[in-house]
Amino acid sequence: EETRIRSKYPVVKFGHVNDTQRLAMIYSAADVFVIPSIEDNLPNTVAEAMACGLPVVGFEVGGIPDMVEHGRTGYLVRPRDVNGLIEGIDWVISQGNSFGLAQACREKAEQRYSLKVQAEAYRELYLKRRCMMNTALSNAIETNLQGEELFAEGDIDGALAAFQRAIALDSSLTEAYNNIGVVFWQKEEIEKALQYFSTALQVDPYNRDTVINCGKILACLNSADDARNLYSQYLIEHPEDKEISRLMDAVIEGRR
DSSP, X not given: OOXXXXXXXXXXXXXXXXXXXXXXXXXXXXXXXXXXXXXXXSOHHHHHHHHTTOOEEEESOTTHHHHOOBTTTEEEEOTTOHHHHHHHHHHHHHTOSOHHHHHHHHHHHHHHHSHHHHHHHHHHHHHHHHHHHHHHHHHHHHHHHHHHHHHHTTXXXXXXXXXXXXXXXXXXXXXXXXHHHHHHHHTTOXXXXXXXXXXXXXXXXXXXXXXXXXXXXXXXXXXHHHHHXXXXXXXXXXXTOHHHHHHHHHHHHHHO
């Protein structure tokens, strides 16, 4: 659906502008920036206009209300309210070259959307996320160690529950997947054991314990070629590992 607005003010079409300085001059020469989007997130054009002290008129959709303060940095109207959009344009124009309106636009752009502010926001988000990940990983490692202690004491079900909690805390903890595989191996649930060993190898293809455990099961299942390939891939990166070299030799010897 296309809505046409008949404007009593002169409208100049500039097309697509790539030059940043020319774009800033165009914004600065205008009296009002109108954004008739009915769906939008956080439009760069609004931030650009405000950075040039240009008031914005638009619908209250998406992220536009977060950027434009009604009556202070522009004018907001209900979505698809064309008459309201015209009223907003008239209101901004009626303010003339209001220094207060332009200053408010510029100040908000500097406070919220400058490169320095955005870079600092990304930095804080990164540090917060890294702290959360480090905390989750530390808790996962501790829970996994508790599971290993329970396993050593013979509490298989308690160990399994601990290993599963460790994965819930950090889904990248290879050791926990490997340990669950060992538990199911001991329970003689071979398919489940292979499933968890496979997941561990997806997270870390060179986890030594998992390579050994998975290789041994494959060899027992008469999947010698799979076991040999697994050992071979590991030895490409770790040719000095004598134990895995012997395991691969045993698999090859068993096929003769």
